[in-house]
Every structure is written in C-alpha cells, then in structure tokens.
Amino acid sequence: MSDLGAIATGGREQSADGAAAIIRKVAWRLMPLIMICYLFAFFDRINISFAKFQLQSDLGLSDTAYGLGASLFVIGYVLFEVPSNLFLYKVGARRWIARIMISWGLATAAMVFVNTEWQFYGLRFLIGAMEAGFAPGVLYYLTLWFPPSYRGRITSMLFLASAFSGLVGAPLAGLVIGHMNGVLGMPGWHWLFLLGGLPCVLLGYLVLKLLKDRIEDASWLSPAEKSFLSEQIAQQSRHPDTGHSLLGAIRTPGFLTLGLVYFLIQVASYGLNFWAPHLIRVAGTHNSTLIGLLTAVPYVCGAICMVVVGRLSDATGERRKFVFGLLVMSAIGFFAAGFFDKQTGFLIVALAVMGAGVVASIPAFWALPPKLVTGAGAAGGIALINTLGQLGGIVSPIMVGRVRDLTGSTTPALYVIGTMSVICALIVLRGLPESLRRKDGVR
Numbered sequence: 001m002s003d004l005g006a007i008a009t010g011g012r013e014q015s016a017d018g019a020a021a022i023i024r025k026v027a028w029r030l031m032p033l034i035m036i037c038y039l040f041a042f043f044d045r046i047n048i049s050f051a052k053f054q055l056q057s058d059l060g061l062s063d064t065a066y067g068l069g070a071s072l073f074v075i076g077y078v079l080f081e082v083p084s085n086l087f088l089y090k091v092g093a094r095r096w097i098a099r100i101m102i103s104w105g106l107a108t109a110a111m112v113f114v115n116t117e118w119q120f121y122g123l124r125f126l127i128g129a130m131e132a133g134f135a136p137g138v139l140y141y142l143t144l145w146f147p148p149s150y151r152g153r154i155t156s157m158l159f160l161a162s163a164f165s166g167l168v169g170a171p172l173a174g175l176v177i178g179h180m181n182g183v184l185g186m187p188g189w190h191w192l193f194l195l196g197g198l199p200c201v202l203l204g205y206l207v208l209k210l211l212k213d214r215i216e217d218a219s220w221l222s223p224a225e226k227s228f229l230s231e232q233i234a235q236q237s238r239h240p241d242t243g244h245s246l247l248g249a250i251r252t253p254g255f256l257t258l259g260l261v262y263f264l265i266q267v268a269s270y271g272l273n274f275w276a277p278h279l280i281r282v283a284g285t286h287n288s289t290l291i292g293l294l295t296a297v298p299y300v301c302g303a304i305c306m307v308v309v310g311r312l313s314d315a316t317g318e319r320r321k322f323v324f325g326l327l328v329m330s331a332i333g334f335f336a337a338g339f340f341d342k343q344t345g346f347l348i349v350a351l352a353v354m355g356a357g358v359v360a361s362i363p364a365f366w367a368l369p370p371k372l373v374t375g376a377g378a379a380g381g382i383a384l385i386n387t388l389g390q391l392g393g394i395v396s397p398i399m400v401g402r403v404r405d406l407t408g409s410t411t412p413a414l415y416v417i418g419t420m421s422v423i424c425a426l427i428v429l430r431g432l433p434e435s436l437r438r439k440d441g442v443r
Contacts (some may be wrong), residue, residue, distance in 0.1 A: 010338055019232065025311060026145055027154065029220060033210060035161040037203050041134055042162040043169040044108050044127070044196050045073070046273045050173035050292065051189035053281070058187060059117050068403025069124045070274050072236025074393035081390070084133025085140065085383030090429060093141040097134065098208040104130035105200025111193035111211065112186060120312050121225060136383040143370055145215065147232040149314065152367050156310025159363035160303055174292020252372050254433035259363075259388030261323075264424035265365060266392030268330050268358045271417045272298060274397045276351060279337060279410060283344040297348055298355020305360035319367045320428055326364055327425035329357030334418030338411040359419075 004402075046072055048055070056066055088096035107127045114120050138158065146154045173192055183186035212218050215226050240335050250256065285291055305326070313322045333354025340346035369382055396417070403413040 002439060016020065019228070021149055022221075022229055023146065025221070026218075026226070026229070027157075029218075029320070030145060031154070031157055031212065033203075033206060034141075035158060036134075037097075037200075037207065037427055038138065038158055038161040039165045039169075040105075040196065040200050040238075040400040041101075041131065042165040044131070044200070046102065046165070046169065047173060047192050047196050048073075048124075049274045049277050050295075051192050053176060054181070054187055054189040055120075058189070059114075059120060061120070063401040063404045064398070065117060065401075067274075067397040067399075069120050070270075070397040072124040072395040073120055073128035074270075074390050076130075077132045078128075078387050078390050078394070080129045080132035081136065081387040083351060084303055085136050088133060088140070089139045092213040093137055093144070094207060094211045094213050097137050097141070098204040099205030099213075100131060100134045100137070100206060101200045104134070105197045105204065106130075108197030108200065109194050111197070112190040114190075133383060136386040138202050139366055139386075140382050144213075144233070145229075147229075148370060149353045151370065152314035152319070152364075153310045155363040155366050156306045156360075159306055159359070162299075162359065162362075164303065165299070171289070171292040171296055174289040174295075177292075178288035179379070196357075216415055231335060250381075250384070255372055255385070255434050256388075257427065257431055257433075258369055258372070260434075261386045261424055261427055262365060263357070263392045264420050264427075265327070265361055266389040267396045268334065268354075268392075268417055268421050268424075269362065269381030270359050270393045270396035271334070271400060271414070272351075272354055275400055275410060279341065279347060279351070280344070283342055283347045284408065285344055294344075294348055299349040299359060301356040302359025303353040304354040306363050309360050313364060313367060319364065319371075320432060323364045324425050324428045326357045326361035327421050329353055330361060331357070331418045331421035331425065334414045334421060338414035338418070340344075341409070341411050351420055368432075371436060 009212075055061065056063075061069070084096070086099070093415050096121060104127060107123065107130045109122055109128075114123055137154070140156055142151065142158065176192050176195065177188040179188075180191040183191065186194075215221065215230050218226065221229070276298060277291050279292050280294050285294060307320050309326065313319055333352075333356075335349060336350035337354060340350055369385055372381070399416070400410060400413040403412050403416075
C-alpha cells in the first residue's frame with residue numbers, strides 16, 4: 001500500500017490545483033478496499049491448487065477430473081460475465097460489485113459440504129457464475145475515477161493484490177492444509193474454502209457502504225476537485241464513436257485481437273496458478289508449509305515486476321512493448337520449468353521468471369482496452385475481452401491434467417504453454433492495429 005503515496009509523482013504538474021494531490025486522495029480513498037477485495041477474489045481462484053492433493057485423495061479424483069473441476073469455475077464465469085457487466089452498467093458498479101462478493105463468498109464457503117465428485121463439479125460452476133463480472137467490473141469502475149495517464153500505475157496496484165494473494169495466501173494455505181486437517185472433524189481443504197469465502201461477505205457489505213458510483217457522489221472531494229477530475233478523464237478518454245456500445249466495441253479494429261491476446265495470457269496464468277504447487281511437489285518437496293512458501297516466489301517476483309512496469313509504462317506511454325517483453329519472459333519461464341522439472345532449485349528460478357512475466361503481463365495488458373472503448377462499450381467490452389481470456393482458464397487446467405494422465409509428466413504441457421506465450425508475444429508486437437501501437441500521451 002506504500003505505493004499509494006507515490007502514484008501521482010511520476011509526471012509533470014497539470015495545474016495549480018494540484019492534480020497529483022487529487023489523484024493521491026482518490027487512490028487512498030478507493031484502492032485499499034478494492035485491493036483487499038481483489039486479493040480475496042484471486043485467492044478464491046487459486047486456493048483449489050493448494051487443496052488439490054487432499055481433495056483428490058478424499059474424492060478419488062484423477063488429474064483430468066481435477067482439471068475439469070478447476071475449469072468448470074471458468075465455464076460458469078464465462079457464461080455470465082458479459083451479462084453481469086452490462087447489468088453493472090445499469091445498476092451501478094458499487095451495488096453490483098457488492099452483490100458479486102457476497103454471493104461468491106457464500107458459494108466458496110459452501111465447499112465445506114462437498115463430499116462427492118459431482119458436488120465438486122456443480123459448486124465449482126456455481127462459484128464461477130457468482131464471481132462473473134468482478135474483475136472487469138472493477139477495471140471499469142477505475143476508468144470512472146482515474147485519467148488514462150494514471151491507469152498503468154493504478155491497474156498495477158490493483159493486480160498487485162493478486163501477487164500479494166499468492167505471496168501471503170500460499171504460505172497460509174499451506175499452514176491451513178497442514179495444521180487444521182481434522183479440526184472440528186473437517187479436512188484441511190474444507191477449512192481453506194471456509195476461511196477464503198466468509199470474509200468476502202463482510203467485504204461486500206463494506207463496498208456497499210464505503211464506495212461511491214460517481215465522482216459527483218464523493219462528499220470527500222471539493223466541487224473544484226470533482227470538476228477538475230471529471231474534466232481530466234473526459235479530455236484524456238477520447239475514443240472513436242464505434243467504441244461507445246458493445247456492438248460498436250466488437251466492430252472496433254483490434255478488439256477481437258485483444259481478446260485472443262488475453263486468452264493466451266490466461267492460458268499461461270492458469271498454468272502457473274493451478275499447477276505451481278504440483279510442480280514443486282513433483283520436483284521433490286513434500287512438506288505442505290514449504291510448498292506454500294516456495295509457491296509464493298513467483299508472486300513476489302510478479303509483484304515487483306508489475307510495480308516497476310506500471311511506472312515505466314505510464315512514464316513512457318509504451319504499453320504494447322512492455323506487454324511483449326513480459327510475454328517473452330513468461331515463455332522463457334515455462335520452457336525452463338519443463339527442462340528443470342526434477343531439480344527444485346532451478347525450478348524455483350524458472351517459476352520466478354515465469355511469475356514475473358505472467359503476473360505482470362496482466363495489468364500491463366489492461367492498459368490497452370480503454371484505448372479502444374468507453375461508456376457501455378467499456379463496461380461490456382472489457383467484460384467480453386475478459387470472457388474471451390477466461391476461456392484460457394478452461395483450456396489450460398484440462399490440457400495440463402490430460403497431458404499428465406497420458407504421459408505421467410507435466411513437462412510436455414509446459415512446453416506447449418511456452419510456445420503459446422511466444423505466439424502471443426508476436427501478435428502483440430506485429431498484430432495490433434495502429435491505434436494500439438501508438439504511445440500514450442506522456443505525462
């Protein structure tokens with residue numbers, strides 16, 4: 001959270017009214033709660049990877065069945081994401097984000113009642129459906145409060161919460177799995193879902209009470225500050241007329257290409273999130289707490305990388321080139337993880353490079369879509385891009401699980417994901433339209 005005080009210090013002054021002070025004031029007011037919400041959202045996605053070994057043992061699941069259950073979350077998410085965000089645009093982000101958090105928190109906690117394979121499948125689908133729209137909804141919400149020239153840093157701050165989720169959540173998950181197994185007659189993986197889900201209900205209530213839908217509703221901003229901030233967002237957010245509706249967004253050159261790019265990024269992301277603990281265990285580490293600590297390494301590297309890249313991309317306006325470089329790092333990490341799959345030390349280094357590339361590429365990517373769409377086009381368009389991306393969350397876990405069941409090794413799947421990251425990097429470098437290849441206005 002220390003980065004909050006520095007987000008507005010990277011550029012020249014815009015006016016005597018103190019643009020930097022206004023942005024800093026808004027960030028301090030909004031970002032702590034939003035980041036905590038996102039931290040729990042991300043943890044509720046990756047906690048299944050820590051529950052994997054106990055869950056598979058208790059339910060008798062193969063790696064393919066585990067991958068299917070992991071993917072059913074994404075299927076539920078994908079089916080309801082665009083409708084969710086269009087509804088968010090109508091009723092207001094604050095109310096809808098609060099609803100999402102409360103319902104998905106309850107659904108996650110309900111994993112304590114899972115005793116069969118089909119219950120596992122059904123509840124994973126329900127959790128995904130309940131969470132649908134959260135991430136793009138928050139991204140859209142931030143476009144209402146921050147000018148584009150600050151969004152690289154702000155988006156990096158948001159996704160920094162996902163890195164902290166891995167950094168803090170991985171060791172805690174290891175402790176819960178290792179030390180709460182059998183407490184009150186429940187297995188450790190039941191406790192993991194319970195402790196991840198119930199806090200989301202409280203956070204949903206806080207979102208409803210503490211956040212505001214519009215700048216005009218913020219009693220903690222003066223009239224002059226409201227006017228200045230609204231003008232800055234309006235002046236810097238000029239888009240072609242085609243981007244102001246969902247259909248117009250789809251027709252905008254480059255929009256569907258962004259969907260493909262995000263799909264490939266998410267293939268890599270889910271490969272890291274769902275299989276990192278497994279890779280570490282197969283390499284020779286069997287202590288649950290130590291696996292949790294080592295799994296935090298790629299998220300630490302990702303957190304550092306995303307903060308650095310967020311500031312540099314805002315300072316230079318070079319969004320596309322940073323995404324390209326991070327995808328190359330991701331590919332190197334996957335290839336190296338496959339090559340050193342039996343050597344724990346080298347594997348952790350490979351996961352560190354992988355984490356730096358994968359984790360940081362996501363916020364770097366999300367600085368691109370707002371350059372194409374606005375208004376309802378932004379609400380529905382960002383959701384659609386995220387939906388297309390989340391399809392990677394269906395492909396990746398099932399593919400890796402199936403490859404492992406067929407070959408007894410995860411290595412071939414790591415090479416496939418590395419190759420897909422290379423393809424994605426080339427699309428970013430050469431396949432985007434001119435509107436996305438241009439630098440942003442440098443602050």
